[in-house]
Amino acid sequence: MSLFNFGDSVSPISGPPSALEYANDRIFRGISWASAFMVIALTAFILWEVGRQAAPAVYAYGLDFITGTEWNVNKGAFGVLPEIWGTLYSSLLALALGGLFGIAIAIFLTQDFIHHRLSLVFRTVIEMLAAIPSVVFGLWGIYILIPLLKPGAEWLHDQFGWFPLFSTDLAGPGMAPAALVLAIMILPTVAAITVDAFHRIPYKVKEAAYGMGTTRWEAILKVMVPTASSGILAALVLGFGRALGETMALAMLIGNANQISLSLFSPANTLASLLASTFPEAGQLEVQALMYAALVLLAITFLVNVLGQLVQQYTIRKFEGK
């Protein structure tokens, strides 16, 4: 197998790898290549199939599909603007809430506020939060969260009804419970990745900060957070991505109403929950429209990921000079 064999005279112990070892090497490399290509092939296949099945709808409705606000099979009218709005609005609300709390939790867990063994307990609990199935969150939202929110929502609507966010009453499912549950669902993602970002900061950076005479908060806000910023951004992008695609809990909580409203208490709809709640009774025409909607959702998540990557690279360049 090997080209050279210097023989026992050179070293009694060193020798060439065996034929089997060379074969193992080649097999392992082959499997790695195949796995990597499989991922690409699978993604391409999904995109291709969704695109192919959506094609009739894309030709039939074109951009009207994206700007249209009505979804009515009987009239043959398909528009997903309310769903696009609902998807982005609910995800942004969730990101604002879940992101803020997630980062705050990460700071609490990594910056010597508690003993590291206690922080492991906290981390485990947060990871358990991530393991709760979406449908359980949905049930919890319907039977616990919505009744809990009702009095407060009523009061806000009565007192500040003129304010667009509170312009309607919470009748049941709606944007607020949906966004809150979404926030809870993305919180573990944001917290876990942010914790990792803080853990990656070398100890010498912390020393440098305290060595300059910073208080703890100054060290955290002026040094640690900027240093971890690219990792925190990655956490937010992943959290946002998860919120955009979340289906079951939203289908149960958002109310599935095709309307565009700023109000936190009015029902709305998202692309994912439209797909989930419509497909069981969909005829051929509607399935094509749903495929088109899926394509729109894919496009949004893709855009968000690309944008996130760009912002992340920019921060890495700016802060880390790489």
Place this chain on the structure above:
Amino acid sequence: MNAAAETMFIAEPYQVAGEVVIECNVAKIFYGDFLAVRDSVVPIEKKKITGFIGPSGCGKSTVLRSLNRMNDLISVFRFEGSVMYHGQDVYAKKVDPVLVRRYIGMVFQQPNPFSMSVYDNVAFGLRLNRYKGDMDERVQKALERAALWKEVKDKLKNSGLSLSGGQQQRLCIARAIATEPDVLLMDEPCSALDPIATRQVEELMLELKERYTLALVTHNMQQATRVADTTAFFSVDISKGGRTGYLVEMGPTGQVFQSPREQLTKEYISGEFS
């Protein structure tokens, strides 16, 4: 060997001629139950460079880091004794370590610029202290004093981490001196640098002592002879099973290196052990 015979050896106090800025009097320094350093009196003289030398684990860094309470970051650290700085014990209960560190700056073994621009790195301490004057001028002055201005004046907006190792270390020095601290502690500042960068930093130290009081931990005895006015030699006490460091000898650098009083010092500087 010799160390065993001198179990409770205590160094002769060094009589300082000039003004003392920090009177460091270590009785005991613990990490948890571990006695790291004992019985070491180290006066730091004004506008001089005090070098700390000794073998690994002798506690020289520990003592240096005790001067501005950097060791407080380690939860199990415990200090017994006093560090008198302008007549006040920095270990007194009411003293905030944050305040101590604002007057006693520090440069570390590994260059550790913040992940922000060169300018922001230097301006960091100024902003921290709510400096109201001309920020640009201060930043430039600090970079000039750190002998870095010429190299970075066109890339002040670049990340501090984009510089070379030697430049990063000088950036850290600029960051430390921008606020004009009273004392500058340097914990093996050249150990991660190549010989040329080391030389630059050494020259810089000699210039800095015109304005600041410096204390320098170094592994490199040549470096101590090149820059330190006074040298404190620490060693470890392996007799009692532990590895407790203590001051063996302190004096003018020339005297410590040419005619050491202690046998241990003699052996160390002649390279018989490290």
